[in-house]
Amino acid sequence: MMHNFNAGPSILPREVLQQAAAAVLNFNNTGLSILEFGHRTQEFTAVMEEARQLVKELMQLDADHEVLFLHGGASTQFMQVPMNLLDAKECMAIADTGVWSSKAIKEAKLFGKVDIVCSSKEKNYTYIPKDFAIPNDAKYFHITTNNTIYGTQWQQIPQCSSSLVADMSSDILSRQMDFNRFDLIYAGAQKNMGPAGVNLVVVNKNILGKVKRAIPTIMDYRNHIAEKSMLNTPPVFAVYVSMLTLRWLKAQGGIKAIEKINNAKAALLYQAIDESSLFTGTVAKEDRSKMNVCFVMGNENIEKEFIQYTRALGIAGIKGHRSVGGFRASLYNALPISSVEVLTRAMRDFENGQRA
């Protein structure tokens, strides 16, 4: 039994993996693999439609919000979003909360102007900026709702009158939110939704078609909307597994139910950290992420020992990102609370052993 705390690609529900493996051999009793199945068939079109509908339903999207499954990951969206939304003389506002925001900034600058309205860089991104003003002429305001590397998370949608764009790669479908408040949401699937190789894009269709530049066919969201996310051969298997995960999420009771479990998992781990004299959280308490929990010991040798110690218990993926060090435990939707219990017990046992 493994306990998979990987930051991404990351844990998927066991039953989804079983269904996916079965479909690699025989998809829908067709005698053919999902990997060798035409994407224009009735069977796969139904998969794509179900995946899109499940997102609409789970996120309670209104009729203006379209759902797309596109090739690539967030790194593609860093350029595709400004390419579609930002004219050369226009300005977008952005909160700089880490590496991923910085990449979004870099790409947006190729297409228009960028106003970094706030940043937590000076404290190695260990908090979410609270004090900022968005210029009236900003075309949109971009946030990274959860910062996988540092373990920070916007607890609320920022109060602002501007159009909102969000990279939700690492907390998509993990908590309730008024998703219709956003004009564009993107998320690489490989955290809460599926395997690497597909991008979820939710876009308010009314904001499209307003830039003057010529957009390459494959980069224009409008073309994908018109073709119901089947403009070209989609990443068939990644969409299929995402659909299975969405079905699983619905069966769990949807976002409301999973949020409750996610809250309980995060509370358990943060409590263990706060009660420990060996482990320390790295992030401002009010900005702590419920998806990625970062903590350190302040002693690399003992940290290595702890990694070793947990490996024997089937705990995988808790090594921290090199820019933070220590540990990062990712508590995505599919991670059962029992895995968190194993980790917190290991932390206590290790600490007691250290003391003894």
Place this chain on the structure above:
Amino acid sequence: MMHNFNAGPSILPREVLQQAAAAVLNFNNTGLSILEFGHRTQEFTAVMEEARQLVKELMQLDADHEVLFLHGGASTQFMQVPMNLLDAKECMAIADTGVWSSKAIKEAKLFGKVDIVCSSKEKNYTYIPKDFAIPNDAKYFHITTNNTIYGTQWQQIPQCSSSLVADMSSDILSRQMDFNRFDLIYAGAQKNMGPAGVNLVVVNKNILGKVKRAIPTIMDYRNHIAEKSMLNTPPVFAVYVSMLTLRWLKAQGGIKAIEKINNAKAALLYQAIDESSLFTGTVAKEDRSKMNVCFVMGNENIEKEFIQYTRALGIAGIKGHRSVGGFRASLYNALPISSVEVLTRAMRDFENGQRA
């Protein structure tokens, strides 16, 4: 037992599917699925490196030719190629041999000038143009080596002094060729190499970095080369399955061996067509594709009957593309000759039944 003649996504070797299904449950005996496995791990880095090395080896590429596995399909490359190679005032030359060439033309026009040096459009793309001249100032000459929809194929690399770029999506790794003659080759994996969702790009690194425009980070081949095709999270599973298929191809004896089998399969089917008085090939004989064999009956009702008849024999995917009609049997690397024998027998039996 199914006989999968799908045009793409299409048949993969049975043993590859079995290995892929097993890895969805337990990758490399790690206890974790390949779908929930970090891409920066030693294990997956080894997969990516093996895939790249196998392509180098199988295609006998020289040291200047780099191998990349990128998100998306050929539709992304239609714009990415000119974005990287063609400056606004420069001109590329292209042979228009069908829908896919036309798409490449449309996207290239967004970046520079396009000289369509020949076209077979006036005969619904049923042949490969022979008579054309490439202007001296052309930055490169683009061909589509195999035209999936119409069933035509360039039998030789065209004689020219210009830099060559090729879309090899539907005949990559199917026949011997001096691949080093090309400065850039791209191919969506979903025909001869793997599942949908990954693109093979082979590029001569010396041609890069010569355009003046700013290229978005994720679109610049140089960044992918520098990061050994791990610039961002790659489409992990699609790369893994491609690697398995490349291993399989090597075990078959490589491209030379598979070409011999592909030739035999195509000869068998074309012979059945030519010997029949019911079925007619749609393509100029000298340009017939060994990957996609197109043929018609000239009577839609009997065509429907034949599809019905073959379905009972486990034959899948032979319905022709709507722009050609009739039938299209795709004979990709993984299709065994026994499947072609089943099809040709069905054609003869059906014809005899019709006569009786």
